[in-house]
Amino acid sequence: MTREPYGQRRDDDRSAVRRPASIKDVAAAAGVSPTTVSHVLSGNRPVNEQTAARVRSVVNRLGYVPASLARSLQAGSTSVIGLLIPDISNAFFAELAKGAEDAAHDLGYGLILCNTEFDAEREDRYLGMIRSRFVDGMVYASGSAPSRRRLEALMGKFPIALADEEVDGLERALIATADHEAGGRLVGEHLRELGHRRVLMLTGPRGLRSGVARATGFVRAFGGHVVERVGDFKEASGHRLVAKLLEEGGLDCTAVFAANDLMAFGALAALTEAGLSVPGDISVVGFDDIRAASQINPPLTTVHQPAYDVGRTATAQLLQYVSRGEVPPASRHTLPVTLKVRGSTAPAAR
Amino acid sequence: MTREPYGQRRDDDRSAVRRPASIKDVAAAAGVSPTTVSHVLSGNRPVNEQTAARVRSVVNRLGYVPASLARSLQAGSTSVIGLLIPDISNAFFAELAKGAEDAAHDLGYGLILCNTEFDAEREDRYLGMIRSRFVDGMVYASGSAPSRRRLEALMGKFPIALADEEVDGLERALIATADHEAGGRLVGEHLRELGHRRVLMLTGPRGLRSGVARATGFVRAFGGHVVERVGDFKEASGHRLVAKLLEEGGLDCTAVFAANDLMAFGALAALTEAGLSVPGDISVVGFDDIRAASQINPPLTTVHQPAYDVGRTATAQLLQYVSRGEVPPASRHTLPVTLKVRGSTAPAAR
DNA sequence: TGGGTTGTGCAAAACGTTTTGCATCCCTAG
DNA sequence: CTAGGGATGCAAAACGTTTTGCACAACCCA
Known part of the structure; x- marks a missing residue:
């Protein structure tokens, strides 16, 4: 009595749940x-x-x-990468994600969305996906300081590309970033030329090299007095910081430079709510140039960042590395930014 | 001579590339x-x-x-689900995605971003991920007509939840959607009360049940004459459709009802470029209430959809199903919408 | 003394593929 | 008649886990 060599079932076929065909x-x-x-x-x-x-x-x-799982196990790679960003509902990151997704799709890769809200625990969990080799690589677009340290430890061992971020003292890094320093510089020059001498600078969370670059470029080109407050890139934080200064009567500046458009929106709202006119009494500048920046009232002067291209370029670089097994030389793409002068800036009031 | 039972290497250890420890x-x-x-x-x-x-x-x-791959293979599930949406750079879907990501993260699941641009080939590829069991389930938030048919074939066999979409004749469906029909009705009533009798309705791609529901609700409540044009949910299409009608001199309407805010923005721009005043000459209404809607000039009257909650609810339902192996009864969550009356609507001109 | 239980750890099967080496058959050229 | 070789298809190993059944020792209670 012969038995079929393959496909024999151990229990009989009337089982309710049908296992997919193998x-x-x-x-x-x-x-x-x-x-x-x-x-x-x-x-x-x-x-x-x-x-x-x-x-x-x-x-x-x-x-x-x-079964793609079995196939991946055998092949030693999953054809999936991760994209780590702080906030997908921020239009800048949404645009960046779109670029990343396009690049991934072009090479047949999937993209796991790692939305962290700057939460360290969440960042850690997502970073773990690369250590357990569930993703073939990671595109990292800004996170909190602790995860940043973990990231740097990982960068030597796993394929990671930085989008719109930088890292110190790492030779072999894949980086695609907008020219943040130039962006800061453009704003500094613009405000200086308008006669501003004191500006309030709203920064993002500390520990982001991109933020440092913006600030550096700005401070250097501006030359005047800079008051600094630390926010979290959300609209609410821009509103809160400005409102607080206003209450305390300590806003003795003629301009506000926010680290991104969302905080600029918040600042704008706080200022108008306090009866101040923008740009009559005080000028406001943002960073990113998300779509809403040109639609808001007054239209926001801001630095245009090619978000889509940043995401696409970083991802393409990463994939060239992981898909063809090529180890590229340390490679950095710096994408140009431009200053969009709109209605929210004017010559200094006095 | 004994051999070590485990861990022996077949080739010697001086190989340049180190395999991760198993x-x-x-x-x-x-x-x-x-x-x-x-x-x-x-x-x-x-x-x-x-x-x-x-x-x-x-x-x-x-x-x-x-190695998570091996673990998943053995366990028979990957702890990853997919989110299929047409456009992540549309703030509505970004917000929905955020809700989905949050829900997934809460239960330890990863989320693959499937951005389709309504491209059938792309949708098919992503839908394939569920057949090859690379994802444990799928949250489907609107796609093109062909993928819709594939979807319906899949729904019986794989765990799929619909976010902000509907499906005909399927009992066992997991659905979380805003109340599109009520939304359309609210707009219809609003415009009727303002005395409008002819409106231009800009719809999304055909084959979306949600769009049909909006239109149905609107037409029924409005009662006047409705001119229909088909767009693609993008700002450019709203602009193009209105501009074209304007050129042909055929825009004999006193209001425009766009299927989403983005198209409303486009329509608004086309109207102002043509020298028309909104809402003086013509009223404009959108759908979704994305953040920019309240910031644009004039602020857009629109229907508020709880995008985050829709994404979160649909995902939570799906995961309850796949993670605990529970088969829920056909379940539909209809989330309420509200009409936000802002500055873009006014009584009919004549 | 003998049967049962608890603690400890291993062997082997299973998950579902891809890949490599080999066996067989048949044909053709020398 | 035989050596070589293409065509065809299979067996078995490998990828890296988890799980189940079992073995062995030590202990306890009757």
Whole structure:
């Protein structure tokens, strides 16, 4: 009494939940070995056309789809990468994510969205995905200081690309970033030329090299007095910081430079709520140039960052590395920024 | 001559690329079996504390992290789901995505971003991820008509939840959606009360049940004459459709109802460029209430949708299903919408 | 003394692929 | 008649886990 070599079931077939067809099931039904099925489907080796046709018909009949998990395990890679960003509802990161997703899709990769809210625990968990090799690589676009340290420890061992961020003292880094320093400089020059001498600078969380670059460029080009307050890139924090200064009567500045457009919006709102006119009494400048910046009233003067390109470039670089196994030389793409002068800036009041 | 039972390398160790440590390497170094290592790490069975300590120390020394792929293969699930949306740079979907990501994170799931641009090929590829079981489930938030048909074929076999979408004739569906029909009705009533009798309705791509619901609700409540044009939910299409009608001199309407805010923005721009005043000459209404809607000039009258909650609810429902293996009864959450009356609507001109 | 229980750890199967080496058959050229 | 070789397809190993059944020792209670 012979037993079928493949596809035998251990329990009988009346089980309620049907296990999806495996390559063994196909092989058994077509009367061939799993090897042959694999070859038919992958084209890796020639198979007799008649046999192949039979296999294909069984594949269709059974609705067989190869389990990508098993395939990935065998191949040693998953064709998925992660994108770590703080806030997908920030239009800047949404645009960046779109660029990343496009680049990933072009090379047949999936993209896992790692939205962290600057939460260290959350960042850690997502960074763990690369250590457990569930993702082939990671595009890192800004996180909190602690995760930054973990990141730097990882960068030597795993494929990681930085989008719109920098890192100190690492030679072999893949970086695509807008020219933040130039952006800061442009704003500094603009405000100086308008006669401003004291500005309030709203920064993002500490520990972000991109933020440092913006501030450096700005301070250097501006030359006047700079009051600094630390926010978190959200609209609410811009509002809160400005409102607080206003209450305390300590806003003796003629301009506000926010680290991103969202905080600029918040600042703008706080100022108008306090009865101040923008740009009549005080000027406001943002950073990013998200869509709403040109639609708000008054239209916001801001630095345009090519968010889509930053995301796309960083991802493309990463994938060139992981997909072809190439180790690129330390590579940095610095994308140009431009100053969009709109209605929220004017010559200094006095 | 004895051979070590575990961890022997086939080629010598001077190979340039170091393979990450596996559970066998740990076992060999600690002088135990892989089984024991697994038990130490998972806590699935008690292990002698002394042995356990030794294993843990080796784990640290080798920097061992379990390969999630192998784990998933064995477990039969990946703890990852997909989110299929047309455009992440649309603030509505970004907000929805954020809700989905939050819900996924809460239950320890990862989220793959499937941004389709309504591109059928792209949708198909992403839908394939569920058939190959790379994702445990899918949250589907609107796609093109062809992918919709594929989706419906899939819904019986795989865990899929609909976010802000509907489906006909399917009992066992997981749905979380805003009340589109009520939204359309609110707009219809609002415009009727303002005395409008002819409105231009800019719809999204055909085949979206949510769009049909909006239109139905609107037409029924409005009662006047409705001119319909089909757009694609992008700002440019709103602009193009209105501009074209304007050129042809065929815009004999006193109001425009756009299927989403982005198209309303486009319409607004086209109207002002043509020298028309909003809402003086013509009123404009949107749908979604994305952040920019209240910031634009004039502030847009629109229907507020709880995008975050829609994403979060749909995802939570799906995960309750896939994570606990529970099969919920057909379940539909309809989330309330509200009309935000702002500055872009006024009584009909004549 | 003998049967049962508890503690401890290992072997082997299973998850579902791809890949490599080999066996068989048949044909052709020398 | 035989050596060589293409065509075809299979067996088995490998990827890295978790889980189940079992073995062995030590202990306890009757």
